[in-house]
Each structure stands twice: as structure tokens, then as C-alpha cells.
């Protein structure tokens with residue numbers, strides 16, 4: 633259920649899903665966001681997570697201008713397609729934000745979430761929104777590092793302290809005006825691998841909110857089966 637009757641005076645929450653990648657590391661011969669997971673396209677799992685959250689006013693998905701698949705999988709309501717994908721993830725998001733000018737108010741919140749993270753659900757969306765609250769620098773789901781971390785530079789191996797290290801997930805949520813300012817200020821789009829880093833470059837510290845391993849980014853071929861196992865284990869009990 634979407635489009636909650638949120639009074640215009642209160643900031644609303646919108647989802648922006650970058651889905652214009654080619655999936656080179658997946659090496660599937662087609663964009664990975666459309667590969668089936670438990671028989672449903674990966675992107676549809678992601679869209680359904682936002683459609684299941686009563687907090688999300690509307691979801692926007694950014695695809696390539698010539699994407700031939702999206703129209704067949706986008707649900708009938710609650711989701712709008714923006715055919716403005718760019719050469720990098722950040723450019724796709726920046727183009728998407730530009731397309732939302734006028735539709736989203738400056739103080740509305742935008743939750744940017746990778747199409748390639750199909751394990752998201754309404755519980756994690758709720759946790760991010762509640763724990764980020766009104767934090768001026770926004771917030772993101774993340775997981776503390778639990779393994780020992782090695783750096784390997786041309787065969788020179790060393791150990792990096794894992795104290796204070798977290799692995800960023802998505803959604804990453806920011807007020808619309810802040811996210812636009814941060815991405816506009818980014819000089820090298822290919823160096824901005826997540827939206828929080830652009831906000832940090834302004835001198836701000838987004839809040840880290842504990843995510844979940846099931847919210848993994850499906851990047852390599854082995855990740856498909858892992859995502860399926862998480863999703864199968866996390867399916868709601870069938871109603872009688």
C-alpha cells in the first residue's frame with residue numbers, strides 16, 4: 633500500500649532506485665537487475681519491498697533510456713519509471729534527482745536503494761527511517777565488519793584494523809535538497825560509490841543504522857543463490 637495520506641506539511645519519504653547498470657561483474661550477458669530470483673526479476677523484489685512499506689509515498693526507478701524490459705515488470709501503481717540512467721551509478725542518481733525537481737519538496741526525504749539489493753523489506757526500511765529520524769546528515773543501513781581485514785597492494789599484504797569499520801548498504805536517505813547539493817558538488821562521479829560519501833565530502837556525518845546480511849548487493853554470480861536462500865528463508869508465512 634502506498635501513497636499514505638500524509639499531510640502536505642510533513643516531509644514525505646520517496647524511494648529512488650538506480651537500475652541502469654549493465655552488471656559487468658555478473659557476466660550474465662544481460663543486466664543483472666532483471667535476472668530471476670525465486671522466479672521473479674530481481675528488480676521486482678526491490679520494488680515490492682518499497683510498495684509494502686506504508687511510509688513510502690512513491691517509488692521512482694531510474695533505467696537506461698532504451699531499457700526494453702522495465703515496462704513489462706513495473707507494477708501498475710506506486711512506481712514511476714525515469715528513463716535517464718547515466719554512465720555511472722552516481723550520474724544515474726543525479727539525473728533521477730533532477731527529474732524529480734518539482735515532484736519532491738526540498739525537505740522531503742529520498743531513500744536511494746540499489747536495484748541489486750533485493751533482500752530489503754519493510755522492516756529494514758522502517759528501521760532506517762525511525763533511527764535516522766530528523767538527523768540533518770541523513771542515514772544509511774550498514775553492517776559492522778566482523779572479519780579480519782587485509783589490504784593487498786601488488787602482493788604486499790597487511791592487516792587493516794577493523795575497529796570502527798562498517799560496510800555500507802542501501803537505502804541511504806537524505807533530504808532532497810541536501811542530496812542534490814552533495815551530488816552537484818561531487819567533482820568525480822566515478823569516485824562517488826555511495827551517496828553518503830558525497831554528503832560526507834560536505835563535512836557532514838550520516839548516521840549508520842544496522843542493516844542485515846540478507847540485504848546484500850547481488851554483484852557476482854554466486855550472489856544469486858545466496859540472495860535466493862535469504863529470500864526463501866524470509867518469506868512471510870502463507871496465509872490460510
Ligand SMILES: Nc1ccn([C@@H]2O[C@H](COP(=O)(O)OP(=O)(O)OP(=O)(O)O)[C@@H](O)[C@H]2O)c(=O)n1
Pocket residue numbers: 649650651652653654655656657658664665694717718719720721722724725746747748749849850851
Ligand atoms: N550507470 C549505472 C551503474 C549502476 N547503476 C545501478 O546501481 C546499483 C549498484 O551498482 P552495481 O551493483 O555496480 O551494478 P552494475 O553497475 O550493474 O554492476 P557492475 O559494476 O558489475 O557492472 C545497481 O542497481 C545498478 O543498476 C545505475 O543505475 N547506473
Ligand SMILES: C[C@](O)(CO)[C@H](O)COP(=O)(O)O
Pocket residue numbers: 721746799800801802825826827849851
Ligand atoms: C552503494 C553501495 O551499494 C554501498 O555499498 C555500493 O557502493 C555500490 O557499489 P557498486 O560498485 O556501484 O555496486
